[in-house]
Amino acid sequence: MNTLIQSRLVSYIALTLLPLSMATDAADYMKNSDLILPPAITKKLEYPYSQINRYPENLEEFAIVHKLASEGVAQYNYILGEIYGDHRLDKWEADYEASFYYYVRSIQLYERHAGALLGLGVLYQRGLGTTKDVKKAIELYEKAGDAGSAIAYNNLSxxxxxxxxxxxxxxxxxxxxxxxxxxxxxxxxxxxxNWDYYVEIWSTDDVKKLDEITEKHRKIELQKKQSQ
Incomplete structure (x- = not known):
């Protein structure tokens, strides 16, 4: 493995908190596969949720991710799910069937993977890569929330x-x-x-009333600031 690929591999493994013993030879893997960089990588999208993980930046790193995913590492299957179904892609760019597959595989490998549970829930809720099933989405969001995903709880809310x-x-x-x-x-x-405000907003579809509610709470907030 050349020095450049090796240095990138060290960085990638460190960022994803996996031991260096899991490193594989990207060049050899690419020889035996027909990998093509997906749009999320060619468009240089950043991993959307935190700095702990990041997307691979080139074909060598992408091959490493694929190899580790194929070897049964739940986290890398999850990362592939994110890459293929990234919400910032246009629908014609995304591969939701691939995203669905890798989320499912990640959960099979580690049933409490919060990110994969959340991602799979989104696909079920929107009917992307699978049949729309809101009940299934709710079940997955609840499991993701229980595993530590605030986003999943927000989706349920x-x-x-x-x-x-x-x-x-x-x-x-x-x-x-x-x-x-x-x-x-x-x-x-x-x-x-501001829960009372949101309850009022969610309780009506009348545009005029919505404006009145917003104005009322704006005045309340202004009075609070003035009294401080």
Whole structure:
């Protein structure tokens, strides 16, 4: 393996918190495969959720990810799921069937993988790469939340708050928002602080009334600031 590929491999393994003993020879793997860089990599998209992981930057690194995924590493199957189904891609660029496959495989390898559970839930909710199944999405979001995903709890809160795909239940929406807040999610903490406002907003479709509610709460917030 040349020095450049090796240095990138060391960086990649360090960023994904996997031991160097799992490194494989990317050049040999590419000789026996027909790998093509997917749009998420050619468009140089960054991994969307944190700095702990990152997408591979070139064909050599992509081959490493594929090889490690094929060897049964749940995290790399998850990363491939993200790469193929990245939400920033246009629908014609994404490969949702591949994304679905790798999320499922990641969960089979580690059933509490929060990211894979969340990603698979999104695919089921939107009917991407599989048949739309909101009930299945909810089950996956609940498992992802239990595994530590604040985003999954937020998705559940929105589903119950809006009541478009399932019956509206603002009590459940608040519980899931509280769960996300307990995980440290700043957006959820802020939402709970203004919960009465959101309940009013979610309780009407009347545009004029929505404007009135927004103006009323704007004045309340202004009065709070002035009294401080």
């Amino acid at each position: 929105v589903l119950y708050a809006l009541g478009k795909e399932i019956p509206q239940d603002l009590s459940k929406a608040k519980i899931y928002t509280q769960n996300a807040a307990h995980l440290g999610d700043a957006q959820s903490i802020e939402a709970l602080r």
